[in-house]
Amino acid sequence: MKRLFVTGGTGFIGTRFVSLALEAGYRVRVLTRNERAAERWKHEGVSVVRGDLLTPGPWQEEAAASDEVVHLAQPLTFGARVTHQRAEAYREQRLRMDSLLLDSLKPGTVRRVLYVGGTSYYGDQGTQVVTEDATPRPTGWGPYIAPAIESLPRHLARGLPLVEAYPGSVYGLGSWFVEYALVPLKAGRRLFGLKETLTHQMSPIHVEDCARALLHLLEHGEVGRRYFVVDDQPVTFGDLTRVAAETLGVSYRKIFLPRWLCRLLLGPVVTESLTSEARLSNARLHGTGFQFLYPTIREGVPALVRQWLEASGRS
Ligand SMILES: NC(=O)c1ccc[n+]([C@@H]2O[C@H](COP(=O)([O-])OP(=O)(O)OC[C@H]3O[C@@H](n4cnc5c(N)ncnc54)[C@H](OP(=O)(O)O)[C@@H]3O)[C@@H](O)[C@H]2O)c1
Numbered sequence: 001m002k003r004l005f006v007t008g009g010t011g012f013i014g015t016r017f018v019s020l021a022l023e024a025g026y027r028v029r030v031l032t033r034n035e036r037a038a039e040r041w042k043h044e045g046v047s048v049v050r051g052d053l054l055t056p057g058p059w060q061e062e063a064a065a066s067d068e069v070v071h072l073a074q075p076l077t078f079g080a081r082v083t084h085q086r087a088e089a090y091r092e093q094r095l096r097m098d099s100l101l102l103d104s105l106k107p108g109t110v111r112r113v114l115y116v117g118g119t120s121y122y123g124d125q126g127t128q129v130v131t132e133d134a135t136p137r138p139t140g141w142g143p144y145i146a147p148a149i150e151s152l153p154r155h156l157a158r159g160l161p162l163v164e165a166y167p168g169s170v171y172g173l174g175s176w177f178v179e180y181a182l183v184p185l186k187a188g189r190r191l192f193g194l195k196e197t198l199t200h201q202m203s204p205i206h207v208e209d210c211a212r213a214l215l216h217l218l219e220h221g222e223v224g225r226r227y228f229v230v231d232d233q234p235v236t237f238g239d240l241t242r243v244a245a246e247t248l249g250v251s252y253r254k255i256f257l258p259r260w261l262c263r264l265l266l267g268p269v270v271t272e273s274l275t276s277e278a279r280l281s282n283a284r285l286h287g288t289g290f291q292f293l294y295p296t297i298r299e300g301v302p303a304l305v306r307q308w309l310e311a312s313g314r315s
Helices: 012-023 035-041 059-064 084-102 142-149 152-157 176-186 207-220 237-248 259-266 268-275 283-287 297-311
Strands: 003-007 027-032 047-050 068-071 112-116 162-167 169-171 191-194 204-206 226-229 254-257
Touching: 003 012, 012 027, 012 035, 012 207, 027 035, 027 059, 035 047, 047 059, 059 084, 068 084, 068 207, 084 142, 084 268, 112 207, 152 162, 162 207, 169 207, 169 297, 176 191, 176 237, 176 297, 191 237, 191 268, 204 207, 204 297, 207 226, 226 283, 237 297, 254 259, 259 268
Parallel strands: 003 027, 003 068, 027 047, 068 112, 112 162, 162 226, 169 204, 191 254
Antiparallel strands: none
16 A cells, blocks of 8 residues: 655645545545644544644654655645735745655655645736646745745755646635625625626636646656646636526626725735636646546536535525
8 A cells, every 4th residue: 555645634625635545545644733633533543643844843754654645734824814924924935844744755665756836836827728838927925836846846856746737826715715705695695706707707617627637647747747737728717706606696796996995905916816817728638548537617616515515504
């Protein structure tokens, strides 16, 4: 049975990923700073490794003794307005977390390392659909994750078998989409949005498909390659919320905020992320044989709405 070490396994995507990895037969070890966050797996055979990626410790030996590593952890991104100063702290932490993990892994011992980045690294690519070979133009969070991503060739050069995965905008239970769209829509409230979100497209993916694609790339991704983890069709944020309103059978009303107010409320980094054009191709992911459960938001959003209604007792 293969030993899989997962960072970020207690997070939004990681929770689903760990369940799928267990079902697929991996012996999973989850790194967390807080054992209570991993309680859900108490009876499922997951080993919980206590440790902080910002501090060297015995967790590094656990990682180094694994056959496979999936790196999903990231510093905190939510809970406050994201100023450039806050994003700078994110950049420093992300660099340190990656370096303490990746430097502890030995080529020849670990069979595969799946590194999870974010498509904000590619930034605003205009209205063309682009592939992983496009030149990155980081926007929003992008400039703050760029130094960590640009350190990866150093690890590849020393023989670490790295595969890179770049999820787009991930929606699912436990995401921003529930709090900012489903809850207000169901309560009959208007949604807040920016005018640009009616025309600027991004590349979404349902969290279930995101977690499935990461597991698939761990097994079938090519070392040294990058993969966008996005569904078949770029859409606007407006499309996403409109399909949710249709599924809920409620009216769809919006209040548009001026950009300066959005910058004031959410900060410049998130405002830039929300308004970047990111029409990304998943041809490379398809080429590995991956099959989507929810190829577009037309399948994914109604499924999420049903799941949310059931889970919250609102159906
Ligand atoms: N969510 C999205 O829409 C999206 C889109 C594109 C890319 N991504 C990427 O996908 C990955 C996962 O995102 P997510 O939204 O699922 O993450 P998340 O919910 O924010 O979870 C963060 C995870 O990181 C762990 N973590 C944070 N600081 C740590 C530290 N110092 N030491 C050890 N663990 C630490 C946390 O573990 P504990 O608190 O248990 O220690 C938690 O499991 C990230 O790399 C993110 O950039 C996400």
